[in-house]
Amino acid sequence: MEQAGKRPRVNLAVEIAGLTLQNPVMPASGTFGFGEEYAPFIDLNRLGALVVKTITLHPTPGNPPPRLMESYCGLLNSVGLQNPGLEIFLREKLPYLRQYRPPLIVSIAGRTMEEYAELAARLSETEGIAALEVNISCPNVKEGGIVFGTVPAMAARVTATVKEHTHLPVIVKLTPNVTDITAIARAVEDAGAGAIALINTLQGMAIDIEKRRPALANIAGGLSGPAIKPVALYAVWRVARAVKVPVIGMGGIMTARDAIEFLLAGASAVAVGTATLVNPGAIMEIIAGLENYLAEQGFEDVRELIGALQT
Amino acid sequence: MEQAGKRPRVNLAVEIAGLTLQNPVMPASGTFGFGEEYAPFIDLNRLGALVVKTITLHPTPGNPPPRLMESYCGLLNSVGLQNPGLEIFLREKLPYLRQYRPPLIVSIAGRTMEEYAELAARLSETEGIAALEVNISCPNVKEGGIVFGTVPAMAARVTATVKEHTHLPVIVKLTPNVTDITAIARAVEDAGAGAIALINTLQGMAIDIEKRRPALANIAGGLSGPAIKPVALYAVWRVARAVKVPVIGMGGIMTARDAIEFLLAGASAVAVGTATLVNPGAIMEIIAGLENYLAEQGFEDVRELIGALQT
């Protein structure tokens, strides 16, 4: 029998593309830097996984400032994938990240198929990386700047290219700025994605009415945060029903309640982005809240919750 | 010379598809009922235009309850175009609306091309209607339920069909749930749209984690309100640059500042939806705030503001 006052332990572990995560909550790429920025606030060893800012083959300076603008319950950013590039990542960031136990997921982006291929190959030679997350929300410079993730065939080609150049599990991260996200999801699944992450930011804009100029130097930016949660949740629900591979859900998750909605909708894990920018402890609070909910509702295993929505 | 303390009068009038609006602020379809609901709070004669809930050929019962769910800075609805149908509209709603001076814009939706055609024809026989707004965010039952507004050719066909059956100016209202909204905008412009209204709601979802059921009986719903403003503004900015016809901007406009952003982005008029549901006086406050801004910033005519964004 249970000891009085002691709750039965709940299993929080999930599997994603062959990786075992001790719990289903991880940071969203680009909102957690390279981990070290949040070490003063949370024990990185307690995360479901570590997910770093998207890296590119060469250093990317990013967009000119201003890059941020607050909107109603949302954040617009046009950071523009600023990152030190593959070499410096390997030399200066990876050793730090390797100290931690949770699987390390490295997000990559390219401007051409070749860049994706080379990133995949180089990162696969390296110890300490558990999976690649392929960010396809960026323009293909060889095809007139069409965003890779908006055309099923192109999304599939990126996925296949990365797969060819790595033995690591491949997670493909989708953009929501499409008519039918399930078509993209199926295309990348068929091309070999081991898991699908969604959503990246929605395209948005804000204007400074005093200066009569865009609030962001880049004119447009990506909208994240609580504002986009219903859009993200619906995309996750649809994609989870359209594919067989696991789904990592994200977009506006601020609280454990939000995370639970994503799991019920079919996500096997969730990522927390903007919430962390506002509250460095958000991920920890979400993990604790999820555990509480499961215990209170009489679940023994978080996997019972995944896709348990009754429709 | 000006009298001391008296501000120079600012011209607020704009032209849209041949209609002259005394000011560029109107209600958004579906959030203002048939006008009478707001008459206790505002003088309908002071609106830029009157825009009624979308009507269909036959009475539409709408979706089962619950139909509403609040989200962070947003509202999800699955009303499902509940309306009394054309006949009752003509008999019971139109006479009331005809008392007012602002141009009356009647929003229509069909499940087939034929229904759009018949609605257009019947409404054009009637006195007191200034323009038709064609809601193409609904599924085409003859083409497997694909939403009319998500395929350029289909959107163009609806537009052309309505044009053929009416002498009234035709405003086409776009859905934002597409990869490239400018392609749809150009298609409906080429097909004869006199103006383009955007955006309709974003697709979204919410889940009741206690019941583990969708919060809306219909599972998914349309997201409106301040949360979607950056997405709407960006869509308006892009469409305004892609077409020559005037654009009516909407999506999350809560304050005069928001409305001004849409005008700067290129909208010739704006519509206010969710804000009115929260604050019945919102439209009036927006008109007053716009007038103040223009006077303070030294504009004599609101048209100087339209598209005046410096990029």
Next chain:
Amino acid sequence: MLQDLEAEVLASHQLGQDVYLLRLYAPLIAEAAQPGQFVHVRCSETFDPLLRRPLSIHDAGNKGELTLLYQVKGRGTAWLARQQPGQKINILGPLGRGFTLPQNKRLALVAGGMGMVPLLFLARRALEAGNEVDFFYGARDREQLYQLETLKAMQVNLFLATDDGSAGFQGPVTKLWEKYIPERSYDRGYACGPRPALAAFARLSGEFSLPAEVSLEERMACGLGACRGCVATLRDASGNRYYENVCTGGPVFDAAAVYWED
């Protein structure tokens, strides 16, 4: 006449763990208020939470005072509970169709939990109109029976029920009421409370052919009949189902017209 105004908080009393009595100064609404009507309350200075919250009118005094009684459930009511005397709250009202108010009849008021809120106001007005009022009031336990002093001071015949028997009858308030229906030969019944309680109330009043009214709850946006978001499923005389706005067609409906299977 409908009002959209800033009402000053006169007092906010915590009555129970999550339950607050809010006294507002809002003469234009207080004077027009009818039992069963509600006000629609802005619960934020910003846009999160976004929507107003519908709250029944609990009492309306002649000094321009409007009383609300609410339970903190989520983010809107949590905001409300933080408001202090002197602050202003934006309210819209009085909204909706209230209860039928007869004269010199014998009435049964059946309240489950927070369903007591509008029925207290109904009881006050019903007594003023010469009616005899049996007030049945059920809750989970003794602690969750609010406003007993006020009710006792009001000359209603008060019947209490609790799930755990800590006060009055042990069991559902509708079960308690059922025992009195035959002998008390009511002219009309009224109920407000959780949906299963209302359904039981409707079934009982149907069995006894008692004209009966219930107050329904639905999520609302405008509160004015404009958005068609707050519908309940009703059935017409021939049994056909249709949707009716709770905000303007209700919140009070004929118990026999509600489609309870929803």
Next chain:
Amino acid sequence: MLQDLEAEVLASHQLGQDVYLLRLYAPLIAEAAQPGQFVHVRCSETFDPLLRRPLSIHDAGNKGELTLLYQVKGRGTAWLARQQPGQKINILGPLGRGFTLPQNKRLALVAGGMGMVPLLFLARRALEAGNEVDFFYGARDREQLYQLETLKAMQVNLFLATDDGSAGFQGPVTKLWEKYIPERSYDRGYACGPRPALAAFARLSGEFSLPAEVSLEERMACGLGACRGCVATLRDASGNRYYENVCTGGPVFDAAAVYWED
């Protein structure tokens, strides 16, 4: 050590039309604070407004008191101005790289408008370290010169400038400063204020080969260097431009390293 904590409001004083002095009890932050650093303040109980607001540390007492001084500009600072003593505010800090603090030197502090906020704290610490401090402080008019009593009590040499001449020199504070640079032979200059004032300050200190530091402002999300959202354009020794986080690389930068043409 970085802290993310709930600080109690000790007092909130309105100093001017839109300007507030906020005294918080936050010993862990107050003890660690260095002049030029800032705290990142949650300005909502909900998610609207969403982001924290960066505010400079205006003073940090030994009784665990942390003082902020801010102008209400938009929705976040408006929320802050509504907070009353006893309420808790979530703050993150101390953040960023502050000013260089020499010993026994002669320093020029040049403040434009609200730029006075971090410079008062710098002046206090600079005096404690045996420096001589010339404090140049400019504002639109006399009413907008805040904290004059505090500054006067601090043994700084105070030089005032106003745009309308209602106090001190009439004209920009940098113009006033310019007159003193040759004779006062400073060891180091510091500035905080509107960007055009900072650019003028940087140009002057360049001309006089004076080591000089400025505090920059950029919109911020995390405040911790994680999001790369708050960059300013700098230039390296060979004149190449690059982006640096204001939150962690600054907010204080070498005036010569800033790309002022942005």
